[in-house]
Every structure is written in C-alpha cells, then in structure tokens.
Amino acid sequence: MFDLGTSFVASVDRDPHALAIVDGTTRLTYAEWYARISALVVGLGEMGLTRGDHVLTAMQNRWENASLHWACQFAGIIVTPLNWRVKADEVDHGVDDSGAKAVFYEEVTEDAVATSAKAAGIIRKSAAELAELMQGNAPLAVPQASAEDWSLMLYTSGTTSKPKGVPRRHRAERAGALAHVAQNLYRHGERTLGVMPLYHTMGVRSLIASSLTGGAFICLPRFDAGKAIDLIEAEAITNLYLVPTLYHDVVHHEAFSPERVKSVTKLGYAGASMTNGLLRKLDDAFKPELFVNHYGSSEIYTFSIEQKAAAKPGSAGRAGINQMIRVAKLNAADPDELAAPGEEGEIIALAKSDEAFEGYWNRPDATAKALRKGWYFTGDTGFFDEDGDLFVTGRADDMIITGGENVSPVEVESCLSLHDDVAEVAVVGLPDERWGKVVTAFVKRRGNVTAEELDQHCKTSGLANFRRPRRIVFVEDIPKSPVGKILRRMLVAGEYREEQRIPEHQ
Numbered sequence: 001m002f003d004l005g006t007s008f009v010a011s012v013d014r015d016p017h018a019l020a021i022v023d024g025t026t027r028l029t030y031a032e033w034y035a036r037i038s039a040l041v042v043g044l045g046e047m048g049l050t051r052g053d054h055v056l057t058a059m060q061n062r063w064e065n066a067s068l069h070w071a072c073q074f075a076g077i078i079v080t081p082l083n084w085r086v087k088a089d090e091v092d093h094g095v096d097d098s099g100a101k102a103v104f105y106e107e108v109t110e111d112a113v114a115t116s117a118k119a120a121g122i123i124r125k126s127a128a129e130l131a132e133l134m135q136g137n138a139p140l141a142v143p144q145a146s147a148e149d150w151s152l153m154l155y156t157s158g159t160t161s162k163p164k165g166v167p168r169r170h171r172a173e174r175a176g177a178l179a180h181v182a183q184n185l186y187r188h189g190e191r192t193l194g195v196m197p198l199y200h201t202m203g204v205r206s207l208i209a210s211s212l213t214g215g216a217f218i219c220l221p222r223f224d225a226g227k228a229i230d231l232i233e234a235e236a237i238t239n240l241y242l243v244p245t246l247y248h249d250v251v252h253h254e255a256f257s258p259e260r261v262k263s264v265t266k267l268g269y270a271g272a273s274m275t276n277g278l279l280r281k282l283d284d285a286f287k288p289e290l291f292v293n294h295y296g297s298s299e300i301y302t303f304s305i306e307q308k309a310a311a312k313p314g315s316a317g318r319a320g321i322n323q324m325i326r327v328a329k330l331n332a333a334d335p336d337e338l339a340a341p342g343e344e345g346e347i348i349a350l351a352k353s354d355e356a357f358e359g360y361w362n363r364p365d366a367t368a369k370a371l372r373k374g375w376y377f378t379g380d381t382g383f384f385d386e387d388g389d390l391f392v393t394g395r396a397d398d399m400i401i402t403g404g405e406n407v408s409p410v411e412v413e414s415c416l417s418l419h420d421d422v423a424e425v426a427v428v429g430l431p432d433e434r435w436g437k438v439v440t441a442f443v444k445r446r447g448n449v450t451a452e453e454l455d456q457h458c459k460t461s462g463l464a465n466f467r468r469p470r471r472i473v474f475v476e477d478i479p480k481s482p483v484g485k486i487l488r489r490m491l492v493a494g495e496y497r498e499e500q501r502i503p504e505h506q
Contacts, residue, residue, distance in 0.1 A: 003170040004073035004151055005143030008034070008211055015214035018189065022235060023063035023219035030214070033067070036134040038141040040071040043133035047102065047123050051076030051144055054098040054153065056091070056119075058082045058109035060221035061194050064127040066207055067134060068104060069152075069198060073170070076145035079152040080165070081199035083482055084109055084222075091116035093162055097362065098153060104130065147171040153361060154201060154298045165361030166298045175354035176201075176301035177208035179322050183305045184239065184268050184292055190215035191238045191263075193231060195223050195246070200483050201298045202270055206241055225253040229260055236263040241294075243271035245484030248278055248424065251285050258285050269309070270294040272485050273392060273410045275417030275425070276313040283310035293317065295392055300376055301355040303347065304390050314414060316382070316390040324350040326375070327384055330396070335375040339383065344393060344406060347382045348375045381408070398488055400429030402437050405466045409488070412439060415463045419454060421447030424478045426486045427469065441469035442491050444478055445499070474499040 002010065016031040028036065049055065055077055059065040072079045080098045082090060086109055094100060095118035102123035105113045110126070113119050145151075151173045155163035180186075192210045194217040196203035210217040218235045220228055228250055231237065240247075247269060250256060267288045274293070283291060293306040295316040303325055306317030319325045327345040329337045339345030349356075351374050359367035370377055381399060382392040393399075393408035400407040409427035416425045423446040429437030443454065451472040458468045476497040479490040490496065 001147045001171045002174060003143055003145045003147045003149065004070075004174055004208065005141065005145055007174055007208075008037075008070055008073065009143065011211040011214060018214045019216040020211070021063050021066060021217050021219065023221075026063050028063075030211075034140060035138075037067050037070045037074065039134050039136040039138040040067055040130065041074045041141040042136070042138040043130075044071060044075050044077060047125075049075070049077055049101055049123070051149070052078070053102075054078045054080045054100040056080050056082055056094045056098070056100045056103040057198070058084055058086050058091070058103065058105045058113060059127055059198075060084050060106065060108065061196075061198055061203065061219050062106070062127060062221045063219055064106075064130045064134075065104075065198055066194070066217060066219065068130060069204070069207065071141075073145065073151060074141040074143050076149050078150045078167070081152070081154065081197075083199050084197065085482055086112050088112050088115040088117075092118040094155070095119055095122060097162070097165055145170060147174075152204065154199065154204075156298055164363050164366055166357050167361050168357055172301075172355050172357065173204070173208060175322060177205055177212055179302050179320055179355060180205050180209045180294075181212050182321060183294070183302065183307070184209075184241070184266060185290055185307075186213050186215070186239065186266070188214055191236060192217055193220060193228065193237045193240055193242075194218055195220040195228060196242065197483065200271075201296070201301060202241060202243070202483075205301065223249075225249040226255050229253060229255050232264060233260045237261075238263055239266040239268065240264055241268040241270070243484035244269055244274040244278060245272070245480055247274070247282055251278075251281055252423070256285070258287075261286060264288065266290045266292070267309075268292040268294055270296060271483055273314070273394075273413075274309070276414045277417035277419075277422070279310050279313050280418075295390070296320070297378065299357045299370070300349050300351070300353050302353075303349050303378070306389070312389065314391050314410075315385075316392050318389065320355075322354045324353075325390065327382060327390075328377070330381070333372075335373050335377075341384050341386060344381055344383045344408070346396060347378045347380045347390070347392065349378060350374065351376045398428075400427075400437050400439055402429060402432075402435045402439055403466065407439055407467050412441065412458075412463065412467055412469060415458055415461050416441055416443065416454060416469075418461070419449065419457050421445050421449035422454070426478045426488060426491060428488045428491045430471070430492065435470075438470045439467065440471040440473065440491075442473050442475050442478060442496065444475055476500070
C-alpha cells in the first residue's frame with residue numbers, strides 16, 4: 001500500500017491544477033501546495049527532525065497546520081496533535097508521553113507552550129515561522145516513509161485519567177480515508193468544509209480523503225456557524241462531515257437558508273448520536289442525496305455505516321467495508337459471549353481491520369483491557385435490531401440503572417428532542433436513595449415549554465414509563481467537549497447553570 005507521501009504525490013500527478021486548499025486569501029493548487037510542502041520538509045530536516053520523531057502540534061485548522069501534517073508524512077515524522085485549547089500541563093504530558101522533539105503552535109496556544117516547562121527543552125516554532133519556511137525554494141519532496149511507519153498519534157479524551165496515545169500507521173490512515181471516500185460516495189473534485197479539528201480523527205480523515213478525490217479542503221480555523229454558512233455559499237462546498245452539535249448550530253443560525261447551502265449534496269456525521277428532531281430538520285433543510293451516520297473511533301476509524309440516516313433514525317447501520325462488528329453481553333470477558341438480537345450489550349469490532357490501531361502508546365494495561373482475543377472492546381453499548389442494523393445506545397459508563405432497569409440516555413434524549421420547544425437536551429442518572437439513580441433531563445429550551453408539558457410529551461410518545469425523566473432541569477447551555485460531545489460528567493457533578501428566565505405561563 002502507498003505511504004501517505006506517495007499518496008499525495010499521486011494526487012498531484014492526477015490533478016496538478018485543481019484547487020487543493022483554501023484558507024482566507026490563500027488558495028493553492030495541488031502543484032503549488034506540493035512546492036510549499038516540499039520547502040517545509042527541508043525546513044523540518046534543518047531543524048534536526050528525522051524519521052520516527054514525534055512532533056506536537058497545537059494549531060487550529062489553518063493551512064499551515066494542514067501543510068505541516070503532509071510535510072510530516074513525507075518526512076516520516078509522527079504528527080502528535082493536541083487540542084488548540086490546550087493548557088501548559090497538557091503540553092507537558094504530550095512532551096513526556098510521546099518524547100516529542102518539537103512543538104508547533106499559533107497565537108491562541110502561544111501562552112500554553114511558553115509556560116510549559118517540558119516544551120522549554122525542545123524546538124518551538126510558530127505558524128508564522130512555518131509560513132515563512134514555505135516561501136523558500138526546494139526540490140520536490142521525495143517520500144521517506146513506508147506504509148508501515150507511524151503516521152500520527154491521536155490522544156483520546158481523558159476523563160478520569162491522562163489521555164491515551166493512539167498511534168496509527170500510514171497504511172491504516174490511508175485505508176481509513178479510502179473507506180471514507182467509498183462509504184460517503186465522494187466524487188472527483190469534492191469540496192470539503194475543513195472545520196473538524198486536525199487533532200480529531202474526523203478532521204484528519206477529511207484532509208486525506210480530500211486529496212484522494214482531487215478535492216479542495218476549505219479551512220475554517222475555528223467553528224462559527226455564520227462563517228460556515230458564508231464559506232459553504234462562497235466556495236460551493238459539496239459535502240459536510242460534522243458532529244451533531246455543529247449541524248445544530250448551522251441549521252438554527254439566523255443566516256441559514258436552504259438556498260445558501262444548495263451546493264451541499266452529502267451530509268455525514270459522527271462523534272456522537274444525533275437526535276431524531278435534528279435528523280428530521282437537517283433532512284428537510286438540505287434534502288441531501290446521501291445522509292451518512294458514521295460510527296467509529298480514533299482506535300478503529302470505521303465500525304459501521306448507515307447511508308440513509310434520516311430514513312432510519314438512530315441506526316448506525318452495518319459494518320464498514322473494512323470491518324466486522326458484534327454485540328457482546330455486558331461485562332463479557334470473551335468476544336464469543338454474544339448478546340441476542342434486541343439485547344443490549346457492548347459493541348466490539350474486529351482488530352484485524354485495515355483501519356485499526358495496534359495498541360495504546362506506553363499503556364499495556366489499557367491495551368490489554370481494550371484488545372481481547374483479536375477484538376476491540378469499544379466501551380459503547382448497543383444492540384442489533386431484527387433487520388441486523390446496529391443501534392448505539394451510549395457508553396457503558398453512561399447507562400442509567402434505575403430501580404433495576406437499564407435506561408439508555410440516548411433514547412430519552414431522542415424522544416425529548418422531537419418537541420418543538422426543546423433546543424438541546426442531555427440525560428443522566430443522578431443518585432437517588434430509593435431508585436439508585438433517577439433519570440434526569442437537562443433541557444435548553446427555545447420556547448416557554450414547562451416540565452409538565454415535556455413529561456406529557458414523553459407519555460404520549462410511547463416512551464416506557466420507567467424511562468421517563470423524573471426530574472427536568474432547564475439550563476442555559478449543555479456542557480460539551482471542544483468537538484461537541486455532551487459532557488455528562490459535568491451535569492452529574494452539578495457543573496451547569498440553571499436557566500434564569502421565568503416562562504410566561506408558569
């Protein structure tokens with residue numbers, strides 16, 4: 001299989017004059033971008049960086065960051081991206097854990113890097129310095145890595161412990177991107193909104209898939225719904241691949257109209273479940289040719305794909321083209337202990353996938369827990385329906401056990417989201433002396449709906465009685481991670497602001 005440097009050269013050979021990347025006034029064809037990347041490869045070498053070195057990146061989705069990603073693929077350097085909201089102690093952890101030889105940053109991350117004790121001992125370069133390096137002349141870069149070399153190392157979210165490094169090889173990265181192209185039915189010359197961060201698997205996959213199709217990666221450094229709509233219209237974006245929260249913000253923005261986003265023919269989402277209400281609204285607004293629910297992870301890019309997401313709300317579909325999936329019994333020790341159809345269990349995926357990682361970086365304990373007998377135990381819960389389609393119900397840790405019954409937060413959230421006056425909702429279990437946990441809904445409302453009206457909505461929707469929220473809390477905002485995942489732990493810990501306004505008819 002191609003290494004990623006060779007893959008990029010092949011894209012240049014096919015489409016040298018096609019638009020490759022846009023960032024503000026910067027517009028480069030594949031041939032022009034290759035020349036800039038080649039100059040950066042030389043610059044990295046002059047810094048003393050060599051094949052197999054780790055480098056930390058702490059930048060938004062700007063063209064310098066995308067260029068650095070490709071330059072590292074040519075040089076055989078391992079990109080190790082950090083969230084651009086990173087703090088100094090997180091930079092310290094990244095340097096210590098990966099053994100990074102350099103860190104690349106921009107204005108928003110300058111303070112974190114400057115105050116990191118560990119970063120003081122390694123190479124530090126800003127985005128402006130990278131841009132300057134790329135103005136130099138250099139021979140066109142020759143790929144120095146093999147398909148077996150490490151391409152990048154993503155960090156998983158650390159909720160109760162330090163983030164875990166997920167190293168991935170060139171061949172796994174390219175296999176994931178090829179699957180992404182196939183599963184989303186991308187055409188030659190697709191135009192992609194490059195807003196999912198390049199420290200996240202969705203962002204990296206969009207970048208590589210864009211090159212495979214001779215397409216354009218349109219940078220939006222930091223998500224802003226109004227700017228996203230402007231870019232979609234101005235650059236005739238053809239596909240969107242976002243987390244549900246960002247879709248929510250786009251379609252509810254005052255500047256949104258179907259006419260302004262008419263160039264978009266394909267919608268894809270991942271990273272979190274999408275409520276039925278949002279699915280319906282997006283399908284009506286965009287009327288896409290294809291609406292894909294992509295279910296996967298940093299460890300194994302694709303678990304399953306549903307290409308008709310709006311037609312079967314909640315379905316994660318069937319295994320991806322590089323994958324096999326099962327639902328094991330909850331707390332199963334063996335991958336052959338399978339749940340029955342309709343029975344909720346833990347979703348597991350075959351670790352032989354072309355897209356799979358091989359274990360966590362310097363974490364044999366975590367690797368042993370996740371990889372068992374050739375299968376990756378995802379920690380997600382779900383079930384197969386009578387058609388053989390997968391439904392993901394949440395994280396095993398998020399499951400609410402109330403009065404001995406298992407309640408999936410996702411099911412309750414989907415029900416409440418269908419009420420017109422519910423803007424966003426998150427459901428958790430809060431401690432209760434009698435029930436163990438009580439189902440509690442945190443609601444951000446757009447109208448004057450009352451808790452009593454929402455309870456009645458749940459009753460008439462067919463939601464089982466034991467799944468109905470016993471408490472409804474109206475909040476100013478639902479806490480989320482930088483990529484839009486609901487942070488249920490913050491709600492459980494009481495880290496939220498209750499809504500201050502008083503509805504008119506309460």
